[in-house]
Amino acid sequence: MLSFDVTKSTEEDGNMKFNAKTSLGAGSGRDEGTRSKPRSSRPTMAMVAERVGVSTQTVSFALSSPGRLSPATLRKVLKAVDELGYRPNQAARSLRSRSPQALGFRLYPADRDVGGVMASYLYELSAAARKAGYGVFSYAAETYEEETQIVEETFRRNTVDCFVITCPSSDDLPLPLFLLERQIPFVVFGRPWGLPMSDCWWVDVDGAAGLEQAVNHLVELGHRRIAYLGWEKSAGLAEDRESGWQRAMGSHGLPTRGMIVRGPDDVETGRRAAGELLDRQTPPTGIICPSDTMAIGAMRACRERGLEPGRDVGITGYDDSLGARVVTPGLTSIAQPLETAAKHTVRLLLDLLNNPDSKPEQVLLRPSLVVRESTVPR
Template sequence: MARVRKTVTIRDVADDAGVSLQTVSRVVNGGPNVRPQVRDKVRASIERLGYVPSLAAQRMSGSRSYIILAINDRERTLEDWRERRGTDWVDQMLLGGILTCNKHGYRMMVELVDTHSDHVERELGAAISALQPDGVILTPPHSENRLITQLLADRGIPFARIGSNAPGPGIPLTMGDEGAAHLATNHLIALGHRRIGMIAGPDQYSLSGWRIEGWKRAMAEHGLPTEGLLENGDFGYDSGAKAARALLDLHPKCTAIIASSDQMTLAALEVARERGLRVPEDLSLISFDNTPIVRFSQPPLTAIDQPIAETVSRAVEHLIARAEDDKGQAVIEVSAGLVERASTAPAPASGAA
């Protein structure tokens, strides 16, 4: 007959350490007025017994809920999941958030909210009332939705705004989009490319504008033109195909394209094939996101690797610190990197002129 493992309680820890229940509670919840020697003794008992404090017990011990809530866009997230597109934004968000929360005895939860909904305040308000989070992480485009940010500010809930550097309440974090686009453009220029197109994202995302600025700055630094070399998409495959066709129709001698998402870059790769262009011999491609799918395209795509996990981790750290006044806080930037693969090569002779 299998033995049922006994659940270790806070009383077991108190008895083992020879202290009161209140002392154990203060140690578990990071409370004050505990001598270092006693704190170490309690922690040793927790480790030895394998005690895991319940979320309910933590919440009862004070004003904190020990929950960090992340809000992601409902429509885009569900569309990606249903289409099984291989995007890993949510995975990376959870990786950075869950590990950092666990380190501090917190839990991370995710809610999907439609940023275009007329009921966005009601949706978010219901989630906040039910979960009572200690902090909220807003991802684009929620991070720039004033209805959402004002609701959180009015309720006095600390929040982080990823992909937003606008003035106002909340902790602003960016992933160095302007610098990343500058890096990608300079990489192509170093390979001899002179006609470099850009497929940007939708205007509702500030990061779309930042990436355009990075591309333009690198081109200007080398005296290269950008007129007619910019198209916009919506991050999706179909919009990327449309933008790539427009670019190549207007500039048939374009030898490189930077696209603002993996899906749009994969679409540009297919458009190149349709036109008999070889990648990278005739046309080099650089993508943003670096989701798993780009490693398995033919050829594998050179990509800007967005530090999503690290950025969310930094957001969690700041929220747990619970700075009382986050107004006017300096923007926290976590820089992206470039992963070079087989979709970029020296410009063909005609494109280097």
């Protein structure tokens, strides 16, 4: 595990805010307050001019009033701009085009946003961005290659000034690494699992704390055998959520050994995994899940065995999705403070854009438990 020092402070809303004090740990030889790549690596207008053999004025014209150049010269300059990855600076840009500034955000297909969390977050992000004079450029991408192509293209062309990305597991690391390498500003919604946490700007909701709340709630209701339906290991989100259950169980002195079944995040997995637990000689009386989807599967497994969720088995989900509200009985779930998260994201983006050399800031928000009929006193 990477170690990092943070100062914790309690915000007005009772949430923890982390301010990174160091990054990459001692001995990295980095000056505080500078980016990991020297500024000079960034291509300049002079470098473009030199490559083409024209004046910087010509390069400037190519980008601001291309009609003044011959098509041949224009083509040559734009080719060099692309090849070198040159990008006009912010100040010149906003004067030139007077475009509202924009942040980029990737869209996901419905089956990757089952609880509708990303759609709700996007709405809140757009509302918060609007108040800061920013628009949201949203894009669909099927592959990592397509995503990086869109990111590079829209950033280079000043369509987008910065990005909000998600990075749920270490499999998703290539994107933040790509952005860091190219010095493209971004804030992570979630945490950059697998990177030094204090190296990035991020806003996350403390999933582990949410799972702890769920366990504490079941313990208060009289449960002692509380199982966990986990996601497969991912070096990230999956481990974080599971750790909340582990920690809370430990703090109550309750056993966790043999109380976990893991699988992909879908209703069928929830149903099968819960079935496996319920068919044991000493089945659990409570089942904690990292998603509403798995919890809804667990409710089905109960019903198939003549057990009533709530009365016979306490079940909790995560995300407080539509699903949690419409199933019968209603599903107790963990709600993420998406509006607050979006506001912090925009605040961090503005800080980052205004002071690109400042130390990255991190915000960790506390989710809340929404109690419904799937958990009742024993």
